[in-house]
Amino acid sequence: MSFNNLDQLYRSVIMDHYKNPRNKGALEENSVTIDMNNPTCGDRIHLTLKLNDGIVEDAKFDGEGCSISMSSASMMTQIVKGKKLDEALELADIFSKMMLGEDFDDEKYDLGDVEALQGVAKFPARIKCATLAWKAMEKGVNNENK
Amino acid sequence: MIPKEIKSYFPILNQEVNGHPLVYLDSAATSQKPIQVIEAVSNYYNLDNSNVHRGVHTLGNRATDSYEGAREKVRKFINASSTQEVIFTRGTTTALNTVASGYGRQNVKEGDEIVITYMEHHSNIIPWQQLAKEKGAVLKYLNLEPDGTISLEKVREIITPKTKIVSMMYVSNVLGTINPIKEIARIAHENGAIMVADLAQAAPHLKIDVQDLDVDFAGFSGHKMCAPTGIGVLYGKKALLEEMEPVEFGGEMIDFVGLEESTWKELPWKFEGGTPIIAGAIGLGAAIDFLEEIGLDNIAAHEHKLAGYAMDQLDTIDGLQIFGPRDPMKRCGLVTFNLDDVHPHDVATVLDMSGIAVRAGHHCAQPLMKWLQVSATARASFYMYNDEADIDRLVAGLRSAKEYFGDVF
Numbered sequence: 064m065s066f067n068n069l070d071q072l073y074r075s076v077i078m079d080h081y082k083n084p085r086n087k088g089a090l091e092e093n094s095v096t097i098d099m100n101n102p103t104c105g106d107r108i109h110l111t112l113k114l115n116d117g118i119v120e121d122a123k124f125d126g127e128g129c130s131i132s133m134s135s136a137s138m139m140t141q142i143v144k145g146k147k148l149d150e151a152l153e154l155a156d157i158f159s160k161m162m163l164g165e166d167f168d169d170e171k172y173d174l175g176d177v178e179a180l181q182g183v184a185k186f187p188a189r190i191k192c193a194t195l196a197w198k199a200m201e202k203g204v205n206n207e208n209k
Numbered sequence: 210m211i212p213k214e215i216k217s218y219f220p221i222l223n224q225e226v227n228g229h230p231l232v233y234l235d236s237a238a239t240s241q242k243p244i245q246v247i248e249a250v251s252n253y254y255n256l257d258n259s260n261v262h263r264g265v266h267t268l269g270n271r272a273t274d275s276y277e278g279a280r281e282k283v284r285k286f287i288n289a290s291s292t293q294e295v296i297f298t299r300g301t302t303t304a305l306n307t308v309a310s311g312y313g314r315q316n317v318k319e320g321d322e323i324v325i326t327y328m329e330h331h332s333n334i335i336p337w338q339q340l341a342k343e344k345g346a347v348l349k350y351l352n353l354e355p356d357g358t359i360s361l362e363k364v365r366e367i368i369t370p371k372t373k374i375v376s377m378m379y380v381s382n383v384l385g386t387i388n389p390i391k392e393i394a395r396i397a398h399e400n401g402a403i404m405v406a407d408l409a410q411a412a413p414h415l416k417i418d419v420q421d422l423d424v425d426f427a428g429f430s431g432h433k434m435c436a437p438t439g440i441g442v443l444y445g446k447k448a449l450l451e452e453m454e455p456v457e458f459g460g461e462m463i464d465f466v467g468l469e470e471s472t473w474k475e476l477p478w479k480f481e482g483g484t485p486i487i488a489g490a491i492g493l494g495a496a497i498d499f500l501e502e503i504g505l506d507n508i509a510a511h512e513h514k515l516a517g518y519a520m521d522q523l524d525t526i527d528g529l530q531i532f533g534p535r536d537p538m539k540r541c542g543l544v545t546f547n548l549d550d551v552h553p554h555d556v557a558t559v560l561d562m563s564g565i566a567v568r569a570g571h572h573c574a575q576p577l578m579k580w581l582q583v584s585a586t587a588r589a590s591f592y593m594y595n596d597e598a599d600i601d602r603l604v605a606g607l608r609s610a611k612e613y614f615g616d617v618f
Contacts, residue, residue, distance in 0.1 A: 066562055066609070068562060069558070069559060069562050069613065073555075104554060104569065104570040104571065105570055105575070105585045106554075127584040127585075128552065128584070129552035129554035129555050130554075130555050186558065188558070188561075189554070
């Protein structure tokens, strides 16, 4: 059986992040903790962020979920590290637009591995898997930004 | 025997999904609807649509006759002793919530016990959890045997004279297990408790006799048994329903309204506030006619056979784990499984690309997922319109999923 359309969803870079997640674990000191789950499917993420002087200094995640949700979490932690808080929020917004198939500014940031997730937009049932980690990050940063 | 032309009654099955003929293996979530049910609903809207129990006009009479006729069909279908014991609801969830907030609130006190099991659907957990919290009662969970069945010995231990309510599913939506609720009802009664049965996964597949099971309340949903969504049934023994206060007020359930005090209609309408789900009830009546024509015994036998075949075939896939009892006679037509290293959502997406619809997730049974020590599972569920060829397609799809994920890793 050939699965050409599946290849749009499961790019090798996604599988690499799933099998070898970056920033897996939990930060212990001075960190913001966000627990979020996807009530329809049981995916869950435990995200810890170290926010200092308006910058995301470090990020780690733990959780359970499918290849899309876990690879997305891995990529998210990778890209937000070192970003200013409003940049992190802007990235979350760009990611959300990418998932909804809307236009977004692809010049401002080097999205790197995250671009591999673009194909998820064609699988409506899987968009929530991809956005879980980003929603968690947004919540953590927003709480700090108040 | 299931008639050979069975698939032709279900127009939805005759289509391609993602370039492949559809194989629908998600009937435990909701069943497909035969043309007989679709026509009954559309005939009602085309010819008879009107509100019930109100109009003097002819359409109103026709609608009322069809609606109450459906109630009689349900009564016969579950062998209730009277139509006064058959209340139309939105589904199983509403039925169970009505019992918890009606009977439960009136009868459960601080320190009383409510007994459920680890395999329950959220709809048969949360109403009791909320009731226990409100009343200071204790919610007890019956542990399961390693194969996902229930031991009557443990039932005898957990139900005590302090127990006021025992509530349990007849058939598990995840494990497929058929539970001995008749025996459990007897143990509940010996201890002065009432027995509530969640029949959501049982009514579509097994012959139900509420008098023989001797359950005090029961609930089921039309949409899992070929009827439309939005219609379900609460069964209750008349004496208990008589004592129970309504939980929804207004519309259909009213007898006399004064400025300070009002009275309710008699059973079953006392529990049917608002304009009822008329088309849904008529659709449910047509679904019951259809199921009885096929024969519930034939459906059950067909599903035991398919479950056995599916488990044998799935066993040939390396790294595939099946949950629930292995004896096909102890379960209904569904098989829940996990494929090594491939998350159930990914399994479901790969299968979908091959035109095969299965469910992936926690199946509204988070405590059971915890008991099984998994975060999610995949489930293939069967109905009368499935056959061995569908299971062969599933097995081929799972092999490709394994191959696909093996390749990309």
